[in-house]
Amino acid sequence: MFSPGAVAEGGAARLKTRATSTRLLFAVPFILAGVAAVVLVPRASADAPRQVPAPVPAVQRIFLSDCAICHGSDAHGTNRGPTLVGVGRASLDYYLTTGRMPITNPAAFLGNPNQAIKRHEPYYPPATITALEDYIQTLTGPGGPPVPHIDLNANRAAGGEVFRLQCAACHAWAGDGGALLHREAPELHQATPTQIGDAVRVGPGLMPAFGPAALDDHQLNQLVTYVRYLAHPEDRGGQPLWHLGPFAEGLVAWAIGMTFLLLTIRWIGERK
Ligand code: HEC
Numbered sequence: 276m277f278s279p280g281a282v283a284e285g286g287a288a289r290l291k292t293r294a295t296s297t298r299l300l301f302a303v304p305f306i307l308a309g310v311a312a313v314v315l316v317p318r319a320s321a322d323a324p325r326q327v328p329a330p331v332p333a334v335q336r337i338f339l340s341d342c343a344i345c346h347g348s349d350a351h352g353t354n355r356g357p358t359l360v361g362v363g364r365a366s367l368d369y370y371l372t373t374g375r376m377p378i379t380n381p382a383a384f385l386g387n388p389n390q391a392i393k394r395h396e397p398y399y400p401p402a403t404i405t406a407l408e409d410y411i412q413t414l415t416g417p418g419g420p421p422v423p424h425i426d427l428n429a430n431r432a433a434g435g436e437v438f439r440l441q442c443a444a445c446h447a448w449a450g451d452g453g454a455l456l457h458r459e460a461p462e463l464h465q466a467t468p469t470q471i472g473d474a475v476r477v478g479p480g481l482m483p484a485f486g487p488a489a490l491d492d493h494q495l496n497q498l499v500t501y502v503r504y505l506a507h508p509e510d511r512g513g514q515p516l517w518h519l520g521p522f523a524e525g526l527v528a529w530a531i532g533m534t535f536l537l538l539t540i541r542w543i544g545e546r547k
């Protein structure tokens with residue numbers, strides 16, 4: 276008996292069987308993988324204890340993952356970053372506490388060798404930074420300037436004289452920073468006393484280093500006291516005019532004075 280309904284039903288059943296077998300075919304690799312996992316994994320984990328390397332100290336792990344790619348696993352430098360031999364603790368302290376290291380975007384760095392290395396929140400807590408400094412010194416040996424101990428009870432005015440002679444050309448007379456070829460001299464108001472001391476002794480980037488022969492520890496204290504003062508200067512008398520300097524302030528005074536004078540002259544002239 277011919278019944279279109281029965282044919283359709285039979286077709287649907289065949290289709291369903293085919294779909295099921297296709298699905299089974301797809302499942303085969305997974306089943307095999309499951310069986311392999313059950314058979315192989317216990318043996319692998321039984322072998323594991325013998326293959327695990329000796330535990331790596333946390334700080335060495337940080338150095339290997341965050342610094343070694345540029346400075347080398349022995350800290351002797353690669354073509355992407357300089358050797359750290361002889362840089363000293365002051366340099367490590369400066370670059371790590373000002374968050375300038377690690378440079379976090381190697382691709383951008385490689386694309387642009389002039390990339391400015393900017394101040395940033397430190398990437399590690401102070402204890403980790405000290406541990407990193409200790410660890411790196413074991414790789415490089417001692418040498419280089421130590422972190423200076425700064426005493427802020429020093430003569431500020433004497434420090435101001437040193438600042439205007441040695442620092443203002445780049446950082447501007449109020450410490451607001453200035454332009455250099457390719458790299459900017461940063462503003463100084465965020466730097467801590469120790470970071471200022473580090474920078475003076477180390478001479479990071481394009482900044483010259485000032486060793487104890489150029490500035491003894493006493494003069495360094497005075498200088499740092501003055502630089503910290505610049506972060507909150509007492510502006511005596513009126514508008515500070517954004518600390519633009521004597522020329523700009525003179526110009527403003529001149530412009531206001533001249534306008535006033537011209538208006539007065541006009542007013543007198545019209546009274547006749
Ligand atoms: C992407 C590459 C890169 C990474 C990652 C990196 N550095 Fe650097 N580092 C540099 C380059 C390039 C310089 C040179 C900067 C300059 O001349 O201003 C430098 C300079 C330094 C200096 C100053 C060296 C000197 O001669 O005065 C120190 C210290 C330093 N890095 C420490 C570190 C530490 C510690 C880490 C890991 C926490 C790190 N760096 C991660 C590329 C890198």
Ligand code: HEC
Binds near residue numbers: 464465474
């Ligand atoms: C030739 C120009 C030049 C002179 C002179 C100079 N600096 Fe710098 N200074 C720089 C540059 C450039 C940097 C940024 C370096 C870097 O890449 O980390 C800098 C960085 C600093 C920093 C770090 C600021 C921060 O926010 O992290 C301090 C602090 C500093 N200088 C203080 C001084 C003092 C104090 C003097 C005078 C004894 C001085 N500088 C003289 C160019 C100069």
